[in-house]
Amino acid sequence: MTAAVVIGGIVALGVNGGTVLRPGTPERHDAGSAVAAGPACPVDPLAQVLAAARESGASVITAKGALTGRPGPESPSYVELRLTDVRTVSGPTVASESHAWIYSALGPSGPMTGTDAGSLWAADGSLFGIVRPRSSSVDGPTVRVAPVVGDQVILSRAGCWSASDLAGRPFTGPLAEVPGSNSYARAAETGFVAVPLNSVEALATQHSPQ
Template sequence: MTDTDRRDRRLLFAGSAGIAAVAVIVAALLRAGGTPPVSAAPAAGSGAPPVAGTASAAAAAAGAGGCAVVPLAADLGEARAAGASIVLAHGTLTGRTVPEPRVRAEMALGGVETLAGPVVADGAKVWVPTARGPAGPLPGADAGSLWGPDGALFGIVWPQRLTHDPTGPTLRVAPVVGEQVIFSAAGCWSGGGHPFAGPLAEVPESGDYARAARTGFDPVPLDTVRRAARG
């Protein structure tokens, strides 16, 4: 597992100790160091992501990435306590990527509704991780990132001042489809076990949808998620 993978996983699960645990995480992030190169994708176009195929019930198999199982309310409570922002928004890929050691893509957020934490402005840029490295899938990585086929998403924006990630603010994301948030191993959300009969968007060539489909999806009503986000 690379330093970046460890950094991502520590950030996503700050632990029940709240602010004290976050201090430990930030110290670890400061030790990580290094600035990965940023390159422009060859075909940025409109920034619209590819739409992955439909998962079947047979795809619910072995887990992806050893994500911790944390109830949603506790998970979001930890994010609020740490100083992260919980948002609903529409995301558009900018075409910029970080290729090493774990592929990440830059996303611009529009129509932002900040449910908790510091306000995130329309047009804010964030980075979403994938489960791939420059040579292919990363063993032991989580299932990456997925969002709605029209760009609709729910997520936690972690500011750079907390992560010290050299790429910038990072987004832990889940798709919003209609009036549901689709949780899965993509983003290391708890839940899963159900097939999802519809497309979702992913970073080009990431394979994140197929990886998340191995453990299935957990649709949760959007109103329920709003209440959990606000605490």
């Protein structure tokens, strides 16, 4: 049975090890001003972020993700995600059934302040991500994720994504987070922007100007 609880107007549903959050009263955000930078969030345009990923040997993917329940052994602020239905958009191929670490924004006493909002993905597990094979924070690959809902990528302060170089529209639907991270509510403070997945994939595959 799925458990549900209302937290400050947000309905929380426990699903597949994660928590899916849906706003009880949808809020409207202007797409031009949404996704403002948080205390630790960069403001780099998405094209620049994806170009840097290509140049560093990272992989850009779409996939389904599910928490395994395993915390990062070197850093408790990371948790393990199992990736299925992986499609590699650019960079080295990432196999389905791979595992990678995602940032949870959780510390020993709960959500960490002064950081980005953590990680969010779609209620059905769908995500867009940048997979890096090595990290200074945790042993093994890490993945920076954004939810994919239908044919839209949902950009927000969770993951420090910027929609400044893409046309988008406000988004207010359900998303999944690491249990206890408060990522949805923290990201909602500056809003969610939905941008076309095909536009994001085009940025991931275009060559940087010489």
